[in-house]
Amino acid sequence: MLRVNDVATLVGMSPDTVRRWVDTGRLPAERDGQGRRLVASADLAAFLREGATEDPALRSSSARNRFRGIVTNVVRDAVMAQVEVQAGPHRVVSLMSRESLDDLSLEVGSIVTAIVKSTNVIMETDPSTGARHA
Template identity: 60%
Template sequence: MVAVTVFRIGEAAELLGVSPDTVRRWIDAGRLPATRDEHGHRTIEGAELAAFVREQGNDPDGRSEVSSARNRLRGIVTAVVKDTVMAQVDIQAGPFRLVSLMSREAVDELDLQVGSVAVAVIKSTNVVVERATLPRGSTP
């Protein structure tokens, strides 16, 4: 028998970086499938949550440009540190903090400053993937 990962609303909300109320609204609107467990709590199967996230993650900036980079994270610029040649730009994309080192010229051309909305486009040939421990109460 194959074990199915199931998440409660709060766990799904934490993974998605939204409030539990937002997840409930998505369920009530039929956007995110959920069932009730033996205690009457709404639960979401891991595969359903993954499909929902994939669907939501397509083209976060709405530009639909053709690119070989598949990882696009929209967020807000939280810090910009520039020197004469290089710059460091910090972006908060949901629960994720991204740090990018780029030329000062690129930062100036993009007019990146604290509070700007930016999309981090990530293409990497070396990505380390670790298996995360499940949130307390989840079933594998």
């Protein structure tokens, strides 16, 4: 579960915008025991996949080499995998081996950092959990 500030950071918007999405029913959320809004990472991934990027504020461009975001889609076969990440206003797609996907335990809703170097995109999990690269 993600707090409003975490969602705001991941999508590159203000916490007030995220609260409006929740209050208008665009983004599902529940409240914890202290009244804070919590969003399931899978719900955020679906929200982004289903058109939140149509919002002009999410389409502004400011490319950097490291994009922290949320996995919105995973397509896998026996050998290869395609991983889509929404990182603020940026949609990043990585092609990697199925073995790397499995080693990183990537799935819709996973929080990752996409590292872009030339034509390669490298996925990195949170260093506090023992960062691994693919």
